[in-house]
Amino acid sequence: KSDLKTRLNHEEDEALTRDMQDLYSRLLPSAESEQRRTRFIDKLDRLLRGNWPTSSITVNVFGSTGNNLGTLDSDVDICITTDCREMERVCSIAELLAQNGMERVVCVSSAKVPIVKVWDPELQVACDINVNNPLALENTDLVRTYVDIDSRVRPLAMIIKYWAKRRILNDAALGGTLSSYTWICLALNFLQTRDPPILPTLQQQPKLEPKILAGVNVSFDRNIESYKDFGSRNKSSLGELLFHFFRYYGHELDFEQNVVSVRLGRILSKVEKQWHLLQDNRLCVEEPFNLSRNLANTADDTSMRGIHMELRRAFELIGEAKLEDCCEQFEYPK
Ligand code: GTP
Ligand code: MG
Known part of the structure; x- marks a missing residue:
């Protein structure tokens, strides 16, 4: 030593x-890659509201999309806050997305924080989705503040x-x-x-x-x-x-x-x-x-x-x- x-x-x-x-x-992410991410988030928001029109739904981004440490090829981490019990069983979200052109849809419902993983071939975006996990939003804020x-x-x-x-x-x-x-x-x-x-x-x-x-x-x-x-x-x-x-x-x-x-x-x-x-x-x-x-x-x-x-x-x-x-x-x- x-x-x-x-x-x-x-x-x-x-x-x-x-x-x-x-x-x-x-x-650093390009303007073009940022745009694809934004379009993806809008698309997801529309799909969810279309399918659960009477629920309150907010699509929040966290992880590298929110903490300023994302690179060109970072995935989009999404936390949905909702009062809809059915969405909390994330597999219902996985089904909806698979029926709407998303690929490589994986539902990990047994994890401590259940997630759905998807790949959007149209916008070339990979995404992890969880439901009602507010801590992830807070630690993303903490990281961004340090950054x-x-x-x-x-x-x-x-x-x-x-x-x-x-x-x-x-x-x-x-x-x-x-x-x-x-x-x-x-x-x-x-x-x-x-x-x-x-x-x-x-x-x-x-x-x-x-x-x-x-x-x-x-x-x-x-x-x-x-x-x-x-x-x-x-x-x-x-x-x-x-x-x-x-x-x-x-x-x-x-x-x-x-x-x-x-x-x-x-x-x-x-x-x-x-x-x-x-x-x-x-x-x-x-x-x-x-x-x-x-x-x-x-x-x-x-x-x-x-x-x-x-x-x-x-x-x-x-x-x-x-x-x-x-x-x-x-x-x-x-
Ligand atoms: P890239 O996707 O590789 O660009 O990085 P990232 O900053 O998005 O990190 P990552 O995908 O590993 O994690 C995304 C977010 O999930 C983090 O910002 C945290 O908010 C949260 N997270 C990840 N792992 C854990 C964990 O083990 N515990 C908790 N509480 N939160 C976690
Ligand atoms: Mg990430």
Whole structure:
């Protein structure tokens, strides 16, 4: 550990930061892709109202469509709020959509939050739909507020998501790795724990009125005006931040002892959190509102080892300012 590289030299930093800015501009959604998404949402809204004309129905977007971390090919995450009991059994929505030209319709009604997955071949949009799950809207707002506080958050988080996708490290449902949302929480907590910090801890501000939703407190400080210059004492470039992100999670943070907590803006010990009895040596990431939920529990021991190896591989390559190699598409050995 002692011979780990501690910093990028000036040339490496400049080259890496420039490459990150280029990549970021390529990841940003185009006007055309935004338009397809908007048309999809209108179409869905019309279909649902047509089928359940007497119910109250609101189609809300969340996830990357709402938190400003979407890329060209991000899916659309939709939460329908309604008083219609039949829609809560999401399979009725799946049937309706399958009859109206949607493809690859999958209904996961047994999940904790039942969802329908669809692909719209006309608008080329993939979508996940759930019903009456207000927490997802709140944590999307929380993420977007953090993204809006410092201009480095958006490019950094989008590049980390991109890297995770290319290395096949972000398929919580199928691959047993971590969701984009989990990677985003890792990035936010990393920025909260820099010295000086780049992000504040929005859920711990004094005088916050508790706001209880679905049994949990979802209040946080939404007044971003008061955080305008929060991160300005920290002058780190994007390149330095990416380098330290991989150093921190690849080598510095001890996964066995610690819990990543965006809520508290610091690292918690597993003993403090009472998660040490879970008997695992794996990474734990606390959901910012739903405190009993470990967002990293989608990865088992083997895939967690793989993720750790990938973080270290990325650290090596970023240490040589090799962004493209770092994000090289992972191919399974034949
Ligand atoms: P991409 O779709 O990859 O661009 O990223 P994303 O930001 O949309 O993230 P993702 O699809 O992983 O998750 C979408 C949203 O679902 C997140 O913004 C969260 O609001 C919510 N979410 C995802 N996983 C969980 C979870 O395990 N628990 C809770 N409470 N919410 C989750
Ligand atoms: Mg999404």
